[in-house]
Amino acid sequence: MNHKLEIRNLTKMFSTEEGEMAALEDISIEVTPAEFLCIIGPSGCGKTTLLRMVAGLDHPSSGKIILDGKEVKRPSPDRGMVFQEFSLFPWRTVLKNVEFGLEIKGVGDKARREIAEKYIELVGLQGFENHYPYELSGGMKQRVAIARALATEPAILLMDEPFGSVDAQTRNILQEELLRIWKRTEKTILFVTHSVDEAVYLADRVAVMSSRPGCLVKCLDIDIPRPRKRTSVEVNEFREKLLMLLSLERSKACISV
């Protein structure tokens, strides 16, 4: 099977006062096209660092990241990213935010407006095109960030706890919306979270990480048909499995996969 994204023996060292420390150790994952992969782990396990390296914002100490057969060296619009913090450009309206990547690419006025409108509609924000970010709620801001990341038609969507700073109700709604968008666009999604509930509700597969050094403990296929019910027995079984794995991680050293 051909892989969309391949992470091979990725290691990331950080230098501290006590010398070199491994933040990530020998991580290998393959992601298939249109797969929804959640990466879960305790805080400090380097899951965000992993995602940032896929984005090209951080550089691995060794190992390779290969997207569509090409090695990732630096950031590029072929990898859309949604950050945990609100990252809209406050001086740009919703429309101008979504157009940003296209503007940098040099897409003409009319064409980029059309594309932007399409994605604004996809995230359900039509009518808000000319609003500034300060006029939007937290959930709406993240919708715009998703539309903006999708507008350049990236090969993969990277999401770093994108719903971490919105309230629980909005979070549920955004998760459903994200699944709808994922189905419509057939994007490959790499989604970092610390929430077991979120991972089980969203993912095709969950990669569990341990902390210090961060390494991959287990990959779990979530083979529950969608739409999933948050309170169903199967969902709860997976939640329990994941919680077990995570609590094991806290008391045990790293095992290679």
Place this chain on the structure above:
Amino acid sequence: MKLPTKEKWLWLVPLIAVLLLWEFTAGYVIKNPLMLPRFSAVIFSIYALRNVLIADTLISLLHFGIGLALAFAAAIPLAIGMGWSRNIFKAIDPIIEILRPIPPLAWIPIAMIWFHLTHYAAGFIIFIGAFFPILIDSYTGFRDVPKVLVETGKVLGCISDKKQIKYIAFPYALPSIATGTRVGMGVGWMCVVAAEMFGVSDSGLGYRLFQKFYFLHQMDYVVAYMLVLGLVALCLDRLFRHFVEDKLFKWKKGIVK
């Protein structure tokens, strides 16, 4: 902004009260036009001096314009460098911090030797006065660009420093640049008067006020020119706010107001 008529004219009441108090105190308490000319006498002086006053104002504005334009042109590129690159900041900051505390008026001898009695001599003093506020506010703006906005830009295709500055740092820093410019304008205008007063010029509001009117102890004329100095600065500031701040920074509303 819409205010009820009552609030709109609120500022007039204390203003009229102060002017009446002035008129009364000068006319019936002090009774010495050398100590304090009456308000009515000052207004009459403004009328009597109208021709020379307009010419002097234009000369002073020319000095101001030269100094401010040069200050802006020199401060902005330097601010971009200092705000964007830690190394440039480290290299240049000590020089800036040695020069900055030198009062603009201390540069008058140098200005006279370098530029003789030209408009550039006065312009130079204004340049010194306006340069530092513009520089410091502006580089602060460039330095404080949130990391997440820069990284968002990178992921969306702003790879080169040039693009990051143009599309992210510059728009982000614009309000700081505007604040610095406004402060710089204030300091610059004070320098106009001082520069002209102390002989860097043989015309302009400050020159006339000090070298002509004060020399002859024509205090009603002196105070008339003082009033004009205040009014011109008020107009400059209002114009700046109207054309720059209110128009350009709609997006800031939610943050500062």
